[in-house]
Amino acid sequence: MDTRWLTPVERAAWVRLVAVVELLPGALDAQLREDSGLTHFEYFALAMLSEAPDRTLRMTALAQLSNATLPRLSHVAKRLEARGLLVREPCAEDRRATNARLTDEGWAKVVEAAPGHVANVRRHVVDALTGDQVRQLHEIGDALLSALDPDGRMTGLYEPGT
Template identity: 60%
Template structure:
């Protein structure tokens, strides 16, 4: 028995546009960051999350949650960033079984130097093409989608960062 509820023409149009943005936006973000800072978007995201954390420090498990990464993927990227002097891994003082990632002074300087270009790219490709009502709609729509995709808020997006 066929019980598939197919998308209507307007739903399919919206879906195709959404998928196009999902596919094209990461490339635009990565291109700018590679060109201007020699960082991937994910590397920058890791550094940015650490820059916003108290003491510029997060447990690796928390950093994985905030960047929506598996621990193996995060560990690989953290190793590269550590080699470049942007962060350090240190034992967690509260739990010796855990490891903290700590943004170094060089990492902080990299974030400070990189953020303006990244924000320009985000504005050019997302924010500036929307009016204030569109931004509010985007926020509302993304919150609804995230509530379904990330009901435990592992990605930390509901906090309003």
């Protein structure tokens, strides 16, 4: 089959997207690590818990929301539990399952970390764009996720298309 190579316009857009995808995680990690002693993954997991009902999620659900494998989440949860930021307890309804629940300490940590994180997001992303571009990014994100995450697992807590 003949390859449909990228046109110059497509290639230009692609090169920039790759650069952003490569650089953004580092920028996020660096600020959170520096200011709050959390990796972006840890912050994200805690933030998901903080917005969940009863600040509690099943390990499997949290793994999907944070795009992690279950083994990875298990290791991370063990570290966070050792730091007192969450607790794991067996689920009453299904005794195979484990519920991860944010402690008061963990909640306090999220509250402490959030302002700096939001400021960082503004600096690197939101405030670098015009209002129109923010809306375009919203649409583009939906289009890309329809191919990358057709089941909407990562964006589960946020209704799509809004």
